[in-house]
Amino acid sequence: MSTTAIVQEDADPRASKRQSIFSRFIRTPAGIISLGVILFIIAVAVLAPWISPQDPNYVDLFAAKAPPSAEHWLGGDSTGRDILSRLIWGTRTTLWGALITIVTALVIGAPAGVVAGYFGGAFDRAASWVSDAIQAIPGMIILLVVAAGTRQNFPLLMATVGVLLTPGYYRIARARTLTIRNEPFVAAAWVAGLSHPRIIVKHIFPGVYAPIIIQTALAAGIAMGIQAGLQFLGIGSANVPSWGAMMNEGFRFMLTSPLLLLWPSAALGVTIAALAVMGSTLGDLVRVRTPSAGKKATAAAATANAAARAPATGAFAYDADKAAVRVENLRVAYATPSGESEVVHGISFDVAPGEVLGIVGESGSGKSQTVFSMLDLLPSGGRYEADGIVISGRDVAKLPAKERAKLLGSEIGYIPQEPMSNLDPCYTIGFQLMQPLRSVHKKSRKEARDIARAMLERVGIADVDRVMKSYPFEISGGMAQRVLIAGAIAGQPSVLLADEPTTALDVTVQAEVLELLRELQDEFHMALVLVTHNFGVVADICDRVIVMRDGDIVEVGEVRETFAGAKEPYTRDLISASLDGAASRRELDEEFAGKGANAQPAAQGA
Amino acid sequence: MIAFIAKRLAAGVVLLVAVSVGTFFLAHTAITDPTVGLLGTTATEAQREALTIKLGLDRPLIVQFWDWFSHAAIGDFGTSWRNFQSVNDQIAIKLPVTLSVVSFATLLTAFFGITLGMIAGLNPNSMLDRMSKGITVVLFALPGFWVSLVLVIWFAVNLRWFPAVGYVQPTQSITGWLRSITLPAVSLSLMGIVVVAEQLRNEVIAVNKQDFVRTLRSRGLSQGQVIIHILRNACPAALTMLAIMFVSLLSGAIVVEAIFSLPGIGQLINSSSQIGDIPVLLGITVVSVIFVVIVNFLLDIALGWINPKVRVK
Numbered sequence: 036m037s038t039t040a041i042v043q044e045d046a047d048p049r050a051s052k053r054q055s056i057f058s059r060f061i062r063t064p065a066g067i068i069s070l071g072v073i074l075f076i077i078a079v080a081v082l083a084p085w086i087s088p089q090d091p092n093y094v095d096l097f098a099a100k101a102p103p104s105a106e107h108w109l110g111g112d113s114t115g116r117d118i119l120s121r122l123i124w125g126t127r128t129t130l131w132g133a134l135i136t137i138v139t140a141l142v143i144g145a146p147a148g149v150v151a152g153y154f155g156g157a158f159d160r161a162a163s164w165v166s167d168a169i170q171a172i173p174g175m176i177i178l179l180v181v182a183a184g185t186r187q188n189f190p191l192l193m194a195t196v197g198v199l200l201t202p203g204y205y206r207i208a209r210a211r212t213l214t215i216r217n218e219p220f221v222a223a224a225w226v227a228g229l230s231h232p233r234i235i236v237k238h239i240f241p242g243v244y245a246p247i248i249i250q251t252a253l254a255a256g257i258a259m260g261i262q263a264g265l266q267f268l269g270i271g272s273a274n275v276p277s278w279g280a281m282m283n284e285g286f287r288f289m290l291t292s293p294l295l296l297l298w299p300s301a302a303l304g305v306t307i308a309a310l311a312v313m314g315s316t317l318g319d320l321v322r323v324r325t326p327s328a329g330k331k332a333t334a335a336a337a338t339a340n341a342a343a344r345a346p347a348t349g350a351f352a353y354d355a356d357k358a359a360v361r362v363e364n365l366r367v368a369y370a371t372p373s374g375e376s377e378v379v380h381g382i383s384f385d386v387a388p389g390e391v392l393g394i395v396g397e398s399g400s401g402k403s404q405t406v407f408s409m410l411d412l413l414p415s416g417g418r419y420e421a422d423g424i425v426i427s428g429r430d431v432a433k434l435p436a437k438e439r440a441k442l443l444g445s446e447i448g449y450i451p452q453e454p455m456s457n458l459d460p461c462y463t464i465g466f467q468l469m470q471p472l473r474s475v476h477k478k479s480r481k482e483a484r485d486i487a488r489a490m491l492e493r494v495g496i497a498d499v500d501r502v503m504k505s506y507p508f509e510i511s512g513g514m515a516q517r518v519l520i521a522g523a524i525a526g527q528p529s530v531l532l533a534d535e536p537t538t539a540l541d542v543t544v545q546a547e548v549l550e551l552l553r554e555l556q557d558e559f560h561m562a563l564v565l566v567t568h569n570f571g572v573v574a575d576i577c578d579r580v581i582v583m584r585d586g587d588i589v590e591v592g593e594v595r596e597t598f599a600g601a602k603e604p605y606t607r608d609l610i611s612a613s614l615d616g617a618a619s620r621r622e623l624d625e626e627f628a629g630k631g632a633n634a635q636p637a638a639q640g641a
Numbered sequence: 642m643i644a645f646i647a648k649r650l651a652a653g654v655v656l657l658v659a660v661s662v663g664t665f666f667l668a669h670t671a672i673t674d675p676t677v678g679l680l681g682t683t684a685t686e687a688q689r690e691a692l693t694i695k696l697g698l699d700r701p702l703i704v705q706f707w708d709w710f711s712h713a714a715i716g717d718f719g720t721s722w723r724n725f726q727s728v729n730d731q732i733a734i735k736l737p738v739t740l741s742v743v744s745f746a747t748l749l750t751a752f753f754g755i756t757l758g759m760i761a762g763l764n765p766n767s768m769l770d771r772m773s774k775g776i777t778v779v780l781f782a783l784p785g786f787w788v789s790l791v792l793v794i795w796f797a798v799n800l801r802w803f804p805a806v807g808y809v810q811p812t813q814s815i816t817g818w819l820r821s822i823t824l825p826a827v828s829l830s831l832m833g834i835v836v837v838a839e840q841l842r843n844e845v846i847a848v849n850k851q852d853f854v855r856t857l858r859s860r861g862l863s864q865g866q867v868i869i870h871i872l873r874n875a876c877p878a879a880l881t882m883l884a885i886m887f888v889s890l891l892s893g894a895i896v897v898e899a900i901f902s903l904p905g906i907g908q909l910i911n912s913s914s915q916i917g918d919i920p921v922l923l924g925i926t927v928v929s930v931i932f933v934v935i936v937n938f939l940l941d942i943a944l945g946w947i948n949p950k951v952r953v954k
Contacts, residue, residue, distance in 0.1 A: 172660055173892035173929040176922055179914035183678060184671025260784030264896045267786060268911060286790060296790060304783055311778050412855050444861025456852040461873045461948050471860040506949045522860060
């Protein structure tokens with residue numbers, strides 16, 4: 036990628052985006068085939084007068100229900116008309132009808148959706164209500180009434196189908212517009228003094244057109260299906276060849292001449308299938324553009340290959356039989372389109388029972404991946420290997436997945452980073468605490484309830500009855516994190532893995548939660564592995580610390596020694612970055628003066 | 642809760658009135674002289690005039706509307722212009738046929754759509770996911786009546802497993818009834834299965850990526866228990882699709898009913914619209930919209946039960 040590509044993208048995002056999606060679309064087999072089929076069908080429709088071998092309405096009595104022959108390639112229909120010619124002219128009817136429908140739906144639905152999504156207010160409410168009402172109308176009744184009343188005026192009928200399909204366009208355009216309107220760059224454009232029409236053309240339109248094109252492919256297929264259905268029911272002029280009418284005729288004679296049904300059915304099936312494949316392929320391409328799990332992998336991808344198979348970093352502090360956890364030469368890799376990308380390059384460390392080990396590093400250093408590997412819960416596409424992961428004397432890395440999973444919730448507890456997204460929004464707190472106790476620890480309902488309540492009380496929740504009955508969205512972030520801690524320790528694990536347990540919390544709550552973790556770890560004599568990016572947290576509660584950078588361990592040591600004199604410049608940078616600010620400074624001074632626990636009040640004072 | 646029900650009920654009544662008024666005037670605008678359809682083109686001018694007076698079509702449209710609306714409001718949809726039978730009775734005879742076929746189709750859709758969507762969503766990009774995606778695209782492509790034709794030829798004509806046409810009352814024979822509605826229900830369900838499966842697959846993939854699923858696993862829950870958590874979070878969109886499908890099929894199964902010669906609502910719509918029997922069409926429209934209102938109401942309650950956060954809004 037050169038800079039010119041970037042400049043182009045800035046100059047006109049629409050043009051480059053369209054090119055890239057289109058060129059990627061025709062490079063997929065499904066894309067090129069479906070596009071080819073559709074172009075062929077359009078060509079047949081346009082060229083019908085020239086390529087049709089005969090007049091579609093010319094009756095040759097000798098050809099009635101005739102099998103395929105040199106004169107009639109596909110045979111003759113029940114009254115002796117040439118099937119191929121009728122099929123070719125029917126293509127024209129079908130495409131013309133679908134075109135009327137999608138233009139109607141597009142012209143009404145898409146602008147209404149953009150305006151409703153962009154301006155909101157009364158128009159939005161009115162238009163959304165009309166859209167819902169149209170969906171509530173029994174569409175076939177309306178179509179048949181229109182057909183009866185207008186003497187089967189087909190263009191008008193297909194326009195009516197278009198009106199019935201407007202809600203689909205309206206909803207998509209409105210939803211996309213709403214999303215884009217809330218983006219900061221739209222607010223910036225507005226502040227910069229751009230007029231609303233200009234913002235819509237420059238910013239909204241490029242985001243709306245792709246889903247609209249996909250919707251159009253699907254709507255065209257639906258329109259063709261409805262059209263053929265109406266013709267099958269006998270609506271439409273008998274002189275205009277149409278696939279639906281041919282199918283009706285085939286249906287009536289299907290026992291004697293099944294070919295009559297085959298040809299138009301195949302034509303309709305292939306056409307609609309091509310449209311559906313095109314729509315779904317385009318949809319996949321557009322969806323792939325939004326970054327998902329790939330982010331983590333690409334962040335480390337640059338360094339991955341260079342560092343691959345380097346010797347393991349880190350060190351052990353205890354004998355193998357004394358450690359609660361011993362991780363040996365752990366590597367984590369993610370599958371990416373360009374092959375596997377390693378994000379943790381072989382690290383070794385251990386934790387003793389009752390010890391608190393901090394894992395510190397910036398985002399993308401591989402610290403969370405290390406925790407997920409120990410849980411055997413890496414996101415999909417992720418894979419780890421290790422010479423050993425010993426937990427409570429057993430090498431769990433060699434266990435089958437089922438056996439391994441049994442350690443979760445009983446031997447290993449896990450406290451996640453983001454409290455609000457880590458509780459199932461559909462169940463009460465009480466249910467979520469009791470379910471593992473009942474199914475994993477085989478407690479009765481009453482026992483489970485008692486334990487859950489005791490745990491909630493233990494983590495400092497005052498109003499236990501209310502919290503047990505609450506749903507996650509009804510409690511605060513700090514309370515949710517306490518609930519998650521209660522859930523992690525309820526199974527009385529010997530190892531507790533906490534992934535940034537305070538990052539998402541308010542500063543005052545952070546200190547309380549850390550204090551709680553320290554107490555619990557002491558009380559249950561657990562080995563606690565605490566992942567953080569913040570050396571302040573390390574200073575607060577950790578005994579030892581390992582520093583990770585780009586998937587390697589760069590420093591291991593006692594917390595106080597590390598603070599006093601880190602060997603690595605990177606560690607010193609991290610320490611000074613974390614402790615930048617008055618309150619943290621004081622915290623650090625106290626850390627040096629006395630014991631870690633004394634730092635508490637200072638942090639609370641901040 | 643009472644406020645919620647009252648609000649939904651009021652919104653339903655408004656929708657009902659709006660659609661009724663809209664359909665009434667649309668029908669009378671589209672079908673300018675109903676006597677043409679009712680008497681055919683061979684009728685004399687005098688016959689036409691007599692019928693016009695008999696049906697009250699000589700009155701101003703707004704008077705006709707009020708006459709119809711005031712009766713419909715108390716549940717009386719008047720009499721058919723074709724045979725002067727009660728519209729209510731005609732709908733009451735035809736509705737059970739359509740309801741049984743459509744309910745069966747919805748059950749099939751729910752079962753197969755949810756199973757396929759779950760499997761594909763839990764194993765994205767697996768062989769099975771790709772296969773079901775292929776089937777999805779193909780099934781979506783084919784209109785329901787197209788599939789009906791294939792099913793009739795294959796299972797009814799060639800294999801003779803099911804009757805090709807006709808309807809058996811459940812009071813006559815339960816198995817006969819089931820056999821008579823199986824093929825139509827299957828052909829109506831295919832499109833829905835595809836839509837529900839696709840919808841659920843995408844939702845399952847999205848939910849599966851959420852943090853709380855990892856946390857649930859970390860608590861030691863079994864795969865089955867975790868799947869139930871995922872399903873509950875993922876199902877609202879698919880459930881909405883099911884509801885939409887059910888109500889749209891009540892009046893949208895016309896072609897399939899015609900192929901299988903089922904004496905249901907679709908057939909009544911088809912025959913009534915061909916001759917312009919407006920009272921029957923209006924009656925069916927109102928009944929369909931009543932179903933829309935009821936089903937949407939039940940859907941809201943179900944969605945609120947599934948995800949309590951929705952309840953608050």
